[in-house]
Amino acid sequence: MHQIIEEKMRIDIITLLPELLRSPFEASIMKRAIDKGLVEVHFHNLRDYSTNRQKSVDDYPFGGGAGMVMTIQPIDDCITHLKSQREYDEIIYMSPDGETLNQKMANKMSMYENIIILCGHYKGVDQRVRDHFITKEISIGDYVLSGGELGALVLSDALIRLIPGVLSDETSALTDSFQDNLLSGPIYTRPADYKGWKVPEVLTSGHAAKIDKWREDAAYEHTKNRRPDLLEGQ
Numbered sequence: 001m002h003q004i005i006e007e008k009m010r011i012d013i014i015t016l017l018p019e020l021l022r023s024p025f026e027a028s029i030m031k032r033a034i035d036k037g038l039v040e041v042h043f044h045n046l047r048d049y050s051t052n053r054q055k056s057v058d059d060y061p062f063g064g065g066a067g068m069v070m071t072i073q074p075i076d077d078c079i080t081h082l083k084s085q086r087e088y089d090e091i092i093y094m095s096p097d098g099e100t101l102n103q104k105m106a107n108k109m110s111m112y113e114n115i116i117i118l119c120g121h122y123k124g125v126d127q128r129v130r131d132h133f134i135t136k137e138i139s140i141g142d143y144v145l146s147g148g149e150l151g152a153l154v155l156s157d158a159l160i161r162l163i164p165g166v167l168s169d170e171t172s173a174l175t176d177s178f179q180d181n182l183l184s185g186p187i188y189t190r191p192a193d194y195k196g197w198k199v200p201e202v203l204t205s206g207h208a209a210k211i212d213k214w215r216e217d218a219a220y221e222h223t224k225n226r227r228p229d230l231l232e233g234q
Protein backbone atom coordinates (compact mmCIF):
# COMPACT_ATOMS: atom_id res chain seq x y z
CA MET A 1 0.00 0.00 0.00
CA HIS A 2 1.15 3.44 -0.81
CA GLN A 3 1.18 5.89 1.99
CA ILE A 4 0.08 9.30 0.89
CA ILE A 5 2.14 11.85 2.72
CA GLU A 6 0.20 15.06 2.81
CA GLU A 7 2.16 18.19 3.44
CA LYS A 8 0.47 20.52 5.83
CA MET A 9 1.89 23.65 7.34
CA ARG A 10 1.02 25.51 10.51
CA ILE A 11 2.05 29.15 10.82
CA ASP A 12 1.79 30.92 14.19
CA ILE A 13 2.16 34.67 13.91
CA ILE A 14 2.92 36.65 17.07
CA THR A 15 1.82 40.24 16.67
CA LEU A 16 0.63 43.42 18.36
CA LEU A 17 -1.74 44.10 15.45
CA PRO A 18 -3.67 40.97 14.39
CA GLU A 19 -6.14 43.23 12.54
CA LEU A 20 -3.36 44.08 10.09
CA LEU A 21 -2.97 40.42 9.19
CA ARG A 22 -6.49 39.13 8.69
CA SER A 23 -7.71 40.16 5.25
CA PRO A 24 -4.79 38.85 3.14
CA PHE A 25 -5.56 35.36 4.45
CA GLU A 26 -9.23 35.79 3.52
CA ALA A 27 -8.74 36.12 -0.25
CA SER A 28 -7.29 34.35 -3.25
CA ILE A 29 -4.61 31.69 -2.96
CA MET A 30 -3.93 31.93 0.77
CA LYS A 31 -7.65 31.56 1.52
CA ARG A 32 -7.90 28.58 -0.82
CA ALA A 33 -4.94 26.89 0.88
CA ILE A 34 -6.59 27.35 4.27
CA ASP A 35 -9.99 26.15 2.98
CA LYS A 36 -8.35 23.05 1.49
CA GLY A 37 -6.77 22.30 4.87
CA LEU A 38 -3.25 22.57 3.46
CA VAL A 39 -2.24 25.34 5.84
CA GLU A 40 -3.36 26.60 9.24
CA VAL A 41 -2.61 30.14 10.31
CA HIS A 42 -2.99 31.34 13.91
CA PHE A 43 -2.56 34.87 15.22
CA HIS A 44 -1.41 35.51 18.78
CA ASN A 45 -1.91 38.95 20.24
CA LEU A 46 1.11 39.71 22.43
CA ARG A 47 -0.95 41.92 24.69
CA ASP A 48 -2.87 38.83 25.83
CA TYR A 49 0.38 37.45 27.21
CA SER A 50 1.47 40.52 29.16
CA THR A 51 1.40 39.95 32.93
CA ASN A 52 1.76 43.67 33.45
CA ARG A 53 -1.28 45.42 34.98
CA GLN A 54 -1.49 47.88 32.08
CA LYS A 55 -0.95 45.02 29.60
CA SER A 56 2.05 46.92 28.30
CA VAL A 57 4.39 45.23 25.84
CA ASP A 58 7.12 47.87 25.47
CA ASP A 59 9.44 49.97 27.61
CA TYR A 60 12.17 52.62 27.40
CA PRO A 61 15.58 51.50 26.13
CA PHE A 62 18.32 51.01 28.74
CA GLY A 63 20.96 53.66 28.21
CA GLY A 64 18.41 56.11 26.81
CA GLY A 65 17.76 57.13 23.22
CA ALA A 66 14.78 57.41 20.94
CA GLY A 67 12.00 54.86 20.56
CA MET A 68 10.54 52.05 22.63
CA VAL A 69 11.67 48.44 22.89
CA MET A 70 9.39 45.38 22.99
CA THR A 71 9.78 43.63 26.34
CA ILE A 72 10.82 40.00 26.70
CA GLN A 73 8.14 38.68 29.14
CA PRO A 74 5.07 38.51 26.85
CA ILE A 75 7.16 37.13 23.98
CA ASP A 76 8.72 34.48 26.25
CA ASP A 77 5.32 33.41 27.58
CA CYS A 78 3.77 33.21 24.10
CA ILE A 79 6.63 31.28 22.50
CA THR A 80 7.00 28.96 25.51
CA HIS A 81 3.27 28.23 25.40
CA LEU A 82 3.42 27.39 21.67
CA LYS A 83 6.56 25.26 22.05
CA SER A 84 4.90 23.22 24.80
CA GLN A 85 2.28 22.12 22.27
CA ARG A 86 4.39 21.13 19.26
CA GLU A 87 7.86 21.22 17.79
CA TYR A 88 8.78 24.11 15.53
CA ASP A 89 11.10 23.91 12.55
CA GLU A 90 11.97 27.57 12.89
CA ILE A 91 11.15 30.53 15.14
CA ILE A 92 11.50 33.51 12.86
CA TYR A 93 11.91 37.19 13.71
CA MET A 94 11.13 39.62 10.90
CA SER A 95 13.94 42.17 10.92
CA PRO A 96 15.64 44.49 8.41
CA ASP A 97 19.05 43.14 9.49
CA GLY A 98 18.03 39.51 8.88
CA GLU A 99 18.80 37.33 5.86
CA THR A 100 17.08 38.81 2.81
CA LEU A 101 14.23 36.57 1.69
CA ASN A 102 14.65 34.91 -1.70
CA GLN A 103 13.04 32.07 -3.65
CA LYS A 104 15.63 29.52 -2.57
CA MET A 105 14.83 30.17 1.10
CA ALA A 106 11.09 30.06 0.33
CA ASN A 107 11.44 26.70 -1.46
CA LYS A 108 13.23 25.23 1.56
CA MET A 109 10.88 26.68 4.15
CA SER A 110 7.76 25.60 2.23
CA MET A 111 8.56 22.05 3.35
CA TYR A 112 8.43 22.94 7.04
CA GLU A 113 5.57 21.72 9.20
CA ASN A 114 5.42 24.32 11.96
CA ILE A 115 6.85 27.81 12.07
CA ILE A 116 6.47 30.81 14.36
CA ILE A 117 6.82 34.32 12.92
CA LEU A 118 7.41 37.13 15.43
CA CYS A 119 6.53 40.63 14.22
CA GLY A 120 8.47 43.49 15.77
CA HIS A 121 7.34 47.07 16.39
CA TYR A 122 8.83 50.33 17.67
CA LYS A 123 12.65 49.99 17.68
CA GLY A 124 12.31 46.20 17.72
CA VAL A 125 12.56 43.52 20.43
CA ASP A 126 14.87 43.24 23.45
CA GLN A 127 18.08 41.59 22.16
CA ARG A 128 17.65 38.72 24.64
CA VAL A 129 14.57 37.57 22.69
CA ARG A 130 16.77 37.19 19.63
CA ASP A 131 19.57 35.51 21.58
CA HIS A 132 17.41 32.94 23.36
CA PHE A 133 14.29 32.21 21.30
CA ILE A 134 14.79 33.14 17.67
CA THR A 135 16.30 30.56 15.30
CA LYS A 136 16.14 32.62 12.10
CA GLU A 137 15.92 36.32 11.22
CA ILE A 138 14.43 37.34 7.89
CA SER A 139 14.29 40.68 6.09
CA ILE A 140 12.05 41.34 3.10
CA GLY A 141 14.41 43.96 1.67
CA ASP A 142 16.76 46.83 2.43
CA TYR A 143 14.22 49.32 3.73
CA VAL A 144 12.57 49.82 7.10
CA LEU A 145 8.89 49.10 7.74
CA SER A 146 7.04 50.26 10.82
CA GLY A 147 6.15 46.72 11.84
CA GLY A 148 6.86 43.08 11.03
CA GLU A 149 3.29 42.26 9.90
CA LEU A 150 3.71 43.15 6.23
CA GLY A 151 6.91 41.12 6.19
CA ALA A 152 5.16 38.17 7.83
CA LEU A 153 2.48 38.35 5.13
CA VAL A 154 5.04 38.45 2.33
CA LEU A 155 6.83 35.45 3.82
CA SER A 156 3.58 33.51 4.39
CA ASP A 157 2.39 34.12 0.83
CA ALA A 158 5.73 33.08 -0.66
CA LEU A 159 5.68 29.81 1.34
CA ILE A 160 2.00 28.90 1.06
CA ARG A 161 1.84 29.07 -2.77
CA LEU A 162 4.62 26.47 -2.91
CA ILE A 163 2.82 23.84 -0.83
CA PRO A 164 1.78 21.01 -3.19
CA GLY A 165 -1.91 21.22 -4.01
CA VAL A 166 -2.24 24.94 -3.30
CA LEU A 167 -1.84 26.16 -6.89
CA SER A 168 -4.32 24.46 -9.19
CA ASP A 169 -1.73 23.88 -11.91
CA GLU A 170 0.99 21.94 -10.12
CA THR A 171 3.69 23.09 -12.48
CA SER A 172 2.85 26.74 -12.39
CA ALA A 173 5.06 27.65 -9.41
CA LEU A 174 7.95 25.96 -11.15
CA THR A 175 7.75 28.27 -14.16
CA ASP A 176 7.75 31.45 -12.07
CA SER A 177 10.66 33.83 -11.88
CA PHE A 178 13.72 32.78 -9.85
CA GLN A 179 13.12 29.04 -10.22
CA ASP A 180 16.16 27.82 -12.19
CA ASN A 181 17.73 31.25 -11.60
CA LEU A 182 15.72 32.68 -14.49
CA LEU A 183 13.15 35.45 -14.65
CA SER A 184 9.82 34.71 -16.29
CA GLY A 185 9.75 35.71 -19.94
CA PRO A 186 6.98 37.69 -21.69
CA ILE A 187 3.46 36.20 -21.74
CA TYR A 188 0.47 36.90 -24.01
CA THR A 189 -3.22 36.06 -24.24
CA ARG A 190 -6.06 36.73 -26.67
CA PRO A 191 -6.53 38.61 -28.93
CA ALA A 192 -3.54 37.68 -31.09
CA ASP A 193 -3.79 41.08 -32.76
CA TYR A 194 -4.82 44.11 -30.71
CA LYS A 195 -4.85 47.40 -32.61
CA GLY A 196 -2.11 45.99 -34.82
CA TRP A 197 0.06 44.93 -31.84
CA LYS A 198 0.67 41.29 -32.64
CA VAL A 199 1.87 38.47 -30.41
CA PRO A 200 5.02 36.63 -31.57
CA GLU A 201 3.96 34.30 -34.37
CA VAL A 202 5.59 31.20 -32.94
CA LEU A 203 3.16 31.25 -29.98
CA THR A 204 0.17 30.75 -32.28
CA SER A 205 1.95 28.18 -34.49
CA GLY A 206 0.84 25.18 -32.40
CA HIS A 207 4.39 23.81 -32.67
CA ALA A 208 5.10 22.74 -29.06
CA ALA A 209 8.85 22.19 -29.38
CA LYS A 210 9.36 25.54 -31.10
CA ILE A 211 7.26 27.29 -28.48
CA ASP A 212 9.30 25.74 -25.65
CA LYS A 213 12.53 26.82 -27.31
CA TRP A 214 11.21 30.36 -27.88
CA ARG A 215 10.15 30.62 -24.24
CA GLU A 216 13.48 29.36 -22.98
CA ASP A 217 15.40 31.83 -25.14
CA ALA A 218 13.10 34.70 -24.20
CA ALA A 219 13.46 33.98 -20.47
CA TYR A 220 17.23 33.85 -20.86
CA GLU A 221 17.35 37.14 -22.80
CA HIS A 222 15.08 38.85 -20.29
CA THR A 223 17.23 37.64 -17.38
CA LYS A 224 20.41 38.75 -19.15
CA ASN A 225 18.96 42.25 -19.59
CA ARG A 226 17.36 42.72 -16.20
CA ARG A 227 19.28 40.53 -13.75
CA PRO A 228 22.57 39.31 -15.21
CA ASP A 229 23.65 38.54 -11.63
CA LEU A 230 21.24 35.58 -11.63
CA LEU A 231 23.11 33.98 -14.53
CA GLU A 232 26.51 34.22 -12.89
CA GLY A 233 27.97 30.88 -11.88
CA GLN A 234 25.42 28.98 -14.01
Ligand code: SAH
Pocket residue numbers: 093094095096097118119120121122123124125138139140141142143144145146147148149151
Ligand atom coordinates in the same frame (compact mmCIF):
# COMPACT_ATOMS: atom_id res chain seq x y z
N1 SAH B 1 15.25 49.59 14.76
C1 SAH B 1 15.18 48.61 13.76
C2 SAH B 1 13.94 48.77 12.89
C3 SAH B 1 12.67 48.58 13.61
S1 SAH B 1 11.30 48.66 12.55
C4 SAH B 1 16.41 48.71 12.88
O1 SAH B 1 16.87 49.80 12.63
O2 SAH B 1 16.90 47.66 12.42
C5 SAH B 1 10.08 47.81 13.46
C6 SAH B 1 9.85 46.37 13.10
O3 SAH B 1 9.41 46.28 11.76
C7 SAH B 1 11.05 45.46 13.20
O4 SAH B 1 11.22 44.98 14.50
C8 SAH B 1 10.70 44.33 12.23
O5 SAH B 1 9.91 43.33 12.86
C9 SAH B 1 9.84 45.05 11.19
N2 SAH B 1 10.60 45.36 9.95
C10 SAH B 1 11.02 46.58 9.56
N3 SAH B 1 11.68 46.52 8.39
C11 SAH B 1 11.66 45.22 8.00
C12 SAH B 1 12.18 44.52 6.87
N4 SAH B 1 12.85 45.13 5.89
N5 SAH B 1 11.98 43.18 6.81
C13 SAH B 1 11.31 42.54 7.79
N6 SAH B 1 10.80 43.15 8.88
C14 SAH B 1 10.97 44.48 9.00
